[in-house]
Amino acid sequence: MTALLRPAIVLFLILTGITGFVYPFVVTGIAQAIFPTQAGGSLIVRDGKPVGSSLIGQSFSDPKHFWGRPSATSPQPYNGLASGGSNLGPLNPALTDGIKSRIEALQAADPANKAPIPVDLVTASASGLDPDISLAAAYYQAPRVARARGLAPDAVRSMIAAHARGKLLGILGEPRVNVLDLNLALDALK
């Protein structure tokens, strides 16, 4: 037993040194050298200042912006310090109540739009920080954004198409658009 104690402790310390310090420090060093932007959080920089991260969604509720996925983080949506989903079960009345109020908010902002609402626009994401919405969810919002900005709907739709991302090799990923990218591009129009 005591003959096993020394290797148990010393070997543990050595392997901790290798996998707990050398490994992450080496990976950090190489990552900073070859992928500095990604390793630093994929920040979007405008005029030398960060204006967000291209990977992390933000909360939008202004009619002239595209709205992102509902976020279940607390106390505020898209809280970067409290990622997570709603964890509401499929039969929980709170789930359907939440969806109803989101439908009402979307319809109140664009009463003329009678199209069925794409599911990802009224359901909370897993991370609460989802940067994307489906293309369906973007096109659904195009008339509202166009009217709020005094743009032609086709101009807004072509902006969506320009920012759209499809399936990699036709298989990986879903048709989607990054909401922050799209809104920053719209704000830069004027």
Next chain:
Amino acid sequence: MTPASLALIAIYLIVMLALVKPMGLYIANVMEGRPIWPLRVGAGVERLIYRLSGVDAGAEMGWRRYTIALLLFNAVGALAVYALQRLQLWLPLNPQQFANVSPDSSFNTAVSFITNTNWQGYSGESTMSYLTQMAGLAVQNFLSAATGIVVVVALIRGFARHTAQSIGNFWTDITRSTLYILLPLSTLLALLLVGQGVVQNLSAYKDVPTVETLAYQQPKVDSAGNPVKDAAGNPVLENMTTQKQTLPMGPMASQEAIKELGTNGGGFLNANSAHPYENPTPLSNFLELLAIILIPSSLTYTFGRMVGDTRQGWAVLAAMCILFVALVALAVHSEQLGNPRVAALGVDQTASILQPGGNMEGKEARFGIGASALFATIATGTSTGAVNSMHDSYTPLGGFVPLFDMQLGEVVFGGVGTGLYSMLIFAIIGVFIAGLMIGRTPEYLGKKIEAFEIKMSSIAILVMPFIVLLGTAIAVSVADGKAGVANPAAHGFSEILYAFTSAGNNNGSAFGGLSANTPFYNTALGLVMWLGRYWPIAAVLAIAGSLAAKKRVPVTAGTMLTYGPTFIILLIGTVLLVGALTFVPALALGPVVEHLVMWGG
């Protein structure tokens, strides 16, 4: 199921199968200490490590000594992870000044990470310092995975050797599997993930301005940090506005890589692989999916190679693949079907070229349905328990799949090492049943299966259902257990059943609505994780020792073949029979009832 989901699953299986032989061969060479170039390069470092640790690399161990070494090594790890959490405020690399973690949560997390469970009662980005993550949690990601590898390798040696007194040297096994298998793969994967956008730095968290000003309400707290309540006892809310967002930073990619490769699953961040900083793109998701399955599937080839008949390994892999395809098909189908109560509100859940459709609650737009349900199936069939979508919000049958996947004993590829040794135990039970039916002494791989092996196999298989069902029964009977439930009716029961199933199988995924960071759950789940890991491991190593000591029985015309379709069906049947018999009553109270309610009324 959409054609795109089918194509994703098909390509995933093809890439996995293409990697099985080269990877499995490499693992066999490493664990047999053959003079391949990585071992020659590392020989000097290895010798130095052994000299410092006082290890005699040439000394073989019997199964008892091997087991004690393993338990001691893991116990030292548990103490280290516990200490790091309890002391993190006073230690370096804590830029956010996170407080020391509570004793019950630290205990739970320490057990969770040494047992390869990686259940997360805590929220990573607001609890753990970089030092705790790197030097505590990520280290155990390596060592608990290496522990799984050495146990299965010891068992394989039990089959491969005859009239032997030893099953290997624990110290050299754990060192080699860490240095030559896990470390190089993790380094490569970590860098690929950073390229996709996974964060890797040691900076403090970053504040960025947001485009819109956000107004929200939060519970008011007094100067002592207690919530303020009004006369009626309701919490008082205060109106807040913010124009900034705080982005978590840290050494995430290095931890993410070993988290998947070691089938650990403990995320750097609370949302785990659903978080865009842990899993930013569909390609990073595919890489993580592959990393999860790489070693568990390849070990079947390692097994065949080391026992001198690769057909034996392919047969086991075939059984795993068949179970996997059935489970993943059910998960994807159920999630794609969506939620009828959401459809009733006029929401469009139909898949099209513009959207994934289906049940998108708790899923990310970039992964949609196929990549989410595939991830859920593979992370619970292995002991990973990472999530890229929230299982609690799955449809009843969609959520049944991860639950049942674990309850089968995590053999649908299974954890690193644990999956294969669990499957080999099922194979022993299978040949025993078949032997009874045809009236012959059962044999497996030239070894007679006798009373001792069957006793130990029964222990290894029955411990898990015993602690899972007992734990669930206690939790649903006491106030502290019921207090954690977030969803009403049958779903609430599923949350508790899922928690104990996950802990007993060392998985670590959750129906996350359950508030499990309480002294009751931290303690109960901690004990279940501990027993669910080391009790079966001791039984498996005992079998390894017993088999190694046996003579090899020559193959005759009457020997039952343990490859080919008959054996594969026998193996699948054994897994399903044991899993179904023990868990169907509990499942009937949870997901089955919920499914009937959802579609029936």
